[in-house]
Amino acid sequence: MTILKKTTVSRRKVLKGAAIAGASTLAAPAFIKNALSSSGELNVMMWSDYLPEEFKEAFKKETGITINHTGIGSNEEIINKLRATRGRGFDVISPTNMRAQQWEPLNLLQPFDMNKVKIDRVNAAMAKVGETDWNFAGKGSHWLPQLWGTEAVAWRTDKWTPEGGVPSYGDLWKDGGENTMMGRPHSMMLGAGLYMETIGELAPGDVKRAYNSEDDMKDVWSKITKFCIDRKANVKKFWNDADGQKNGLMQEDVIMGQTWDGPILALKGEGNPVQYQAPKEGALAWVDGLAMPKGAKNIDQVYAFLEFSFRPENGGLTANLTGYNSAVVGADAHLTEQSKKNFAEAYPGDSLDNLFAWPAEPTWYAQLRTEFRDKFVAA
Template sequence: MTDFTSRAGLSRRAILKGGATLAVGLAAPAIVSRRALASSGELNILMWSDYLPETFVSAFETSTGIKINFTGIGSNEEIINKMKATKGRGFDIVSPTNNRSLQWQPLELLQPIDMTRVPLENVNPAMAKIGEVDWAFGEGVYWAPHIWGTEGIAWRTDLFTPKGVLPSYGDVWADENAGKTMGRGHSMMLGAGLYMETIGELAPGDVWKAYKTPEAMAEVWGKITDWCIAKKGNVKLLWNDADTQKNGLLNEGVIVGQTWDGPPLALKTAGEPVMYAAPLEGAMAWVDGIAIPTGAENIDAVYEFLKHAYMPELAGEAIDHHGYNSPVLGADKFAGAAYARNFADAYPGDALANLNPWPAEPQWYADARTEFVNRFTSA
């Protein structure tokens, strides 16, 4: 996976700002494309459940006359399984995460994107390069960046206080928080591994070594799984989507959990006593993208969507609602003060320089991890 962040001197401005200059025309209202009108007038999207706020959908539909049919998902496995089941048909856009390229390439369920129809000059060059490097499957590029974010620690400010400036992945497993924590199976186990490195239960670097070979994966994840099973009783809730995370913090008695950044920050913006921050061990960073299945029927509408997704004003308004971040240059200028405040709270000090870009996952790694996660969840 392309490392889209620098390990030094990183800031929100550095992440969202690149060398390209925004086209002046983007400040004007979008124009209905003749190509878009040549499609069925609909766009079928399979995307993460909280990525399309009504403000964006309304602006897109009003501008283009194209109706969005949205199906929300909560995991990369859902996207892959749906596309395998339908042989790439049924949707015009899917949204795989950047580190899943090695799993998608052999499936041959995506078609290359015509980059001459995509305003990539409006996108952070480092994030655009992820597609050019990791998703270049021989005949073109099969992925473009859409939204980026992190997975770290969220907590109820009225019920939990981190021991230091930043929380830790270990807080999810701590005895003092027993019965009041949550996480997602595979990623909370990875977070546990990073915490185990800090307390001597794993050697430094073991978690990343597990991506190298099946043998290293079996050794490292065997230890992680045994450790997590021993502490499973401390975990109250396993989440699988954004709504489950929000509900856990608001209604299920969860005081601290390992979550995506968007859901708790959306709650924080709404005035709930919720905070999110990168943990001591470093937040896990990812970029979710836009890809076109082989059976997509409304191709022209796809490029209208990409054009609108890369407009700073629309991208900025969207991040105000869903709480994640945009790769679009200048999007932050169109987000409100709450977004800027949330970003600063989530990544204090050198937290941005300490991000852990999620490594590319070979299929053998994903398969083995599923077995370990099943051992944990069924224990």
């Protein structure tokens, strides 16, 4: 499903088609009153930089609920941790939109009670992903959108400038770039594949063809893996989370890399000499959401968290502090000028029309990709 189709460089256009958010000043429904009366805590397993202290403090001040945040750096971590606990220990988790096929057979999630969710407050196209891809066994949505973002090219502006002002995934793998770049293994391999399509080492569309069958996957990714192994000397470090990306550019002499938007734009907003920009081949786009494990204990607190998170002012607060983009309708009205500037510079020209939306990933695809990834890392 295509969920991020753009026409101009603005978050407002990205979120077009969503309904206007309801007024946040209406009387609190019963489940919110229950959460407020019990206060307590909420156990959240979420990407490491998605819950800024300012957000958690504001939520606790209003509700009395303490957020216990377990930070993660990959979807595999979320799946593995929840499998190990059989769905217990966490009230909210944050899987990425294209991972539905991996979650459904695990039977570890429960559907949301949509009577308790103000779904008109979030982007309609993104919410539809939950209604379709994450509607397990016809029981309703098991996933709600929270933040969207991309993975593209980042660099130190005081050490490198892309030719013509527009980077390419190929810049990371070029001759003479030994020990200069970083990336997350499986996604930098996909980026390499998109570059290979442009130079004739893969046919146009091969990267997407790999999602069709195991044979297609093996055919395409064997070529990608060889390409990356042959140029592995360029890799200075592999990162796994937001801090790893920040540290690479600011403390570990990395010059360029394939990174998420949030960590680098947060650095840029602090005045550091870094840039993040969609490459010629297209930035990799995703939507991270919210899901509720079967073993969740603090149910009223979950819905209080959703109500708070889906207010435009809080969506804007999260976007400003993290560098990612809120799925909440009206959040863009609460962005700082720096956030708006960072967004425009990250996606110049037709960049938003050229996004590569991560396709839905079957379990077999993820398993095979791990084998190719491990071969690359171990080489």
